[in-house]
Amino acid sequence: MCGWYTIAFESSRRSRPHRYDALNLCGCRRPLSRQTDIRFGRNRRLFATLTVALALPYAHSMKSHIGVEILVQKLAPRTQALVDLCTNMVALLFFAVVTWRMYVYADTFRKSGEVSMNLELPEHLIIYVTAFCFLFFTLSVLEDIVNAFKLLLEKK
Numbered sequence: 001m002c003g004w005y006t007i008a009f010e011s012s013r014r015s016r017p018h019r020y021d022a023l024n025l026c027g028c029r030r031p032l033s034r035q036t037d038i039r040f041g042r043n044r045r046l047f048a049t050l051t052v053a054l055a056l057p058y059a060h061s062m063k064s065h066i067g068v069e070i071l072v073q074k075l076a077p078r079t080q081a082l083v084d085l086c087t088n089m090v091a092l093l094f095f096a097v098v099t100w101r102m103y104v105y106a107d108t109f110r111k112s113g114e115v116s117m118n119l120e121l122p123e124h125l126i127i128y129v130t131a132f133c134f135l136f137f138t139l140s141v142l143e144d145i146v147n148a149f150k151l152l153l154e155k156k
Helices: 042-061 077-112 123-153
Strands: 006-010 020-024
Touching: 042 123, 077 123
Parallel strands: none
Antiparallel strands: 006 020
16 A cells, blocks of 8 residues: 555665655555656657657648748649649658558567567557557548649639
8 A cells, every 4th residue: 555655756876867766655664566767768769659659640730840842832822732732642652551561560569469678568559559640640641632632623
């Protein structure tokens, strides 16, 4: 029961700067079980991957990604739509393949039963989430292609 009343804080000793000491609020003198440092290593990379993967479809749909459009802005709207159509078709092809390969990669990890080293998180779940986010990103690119086609087919 004492494990529920703990606060972890960074050690003040300079000899072990990455270790944590635990202050036990209930006064028990036994060590805490399953203490894990997630600041460094592979777990941090997994969470960073999740952060980027979850933000990618939203960032694309809001057009908040970085793009070099200095030359394209000078073109006529129909020409801009044609450039968007071409670049989005290439992106659709690329990210459709990436989505498919991420799913295959996650399935390989699931079959092997691989887990992360410290927290023992099943890594295939994170890869499945990443593939799912790439699927939404691919659908967002497909939506841009449809919008570019609509702009090209308008009669003016």
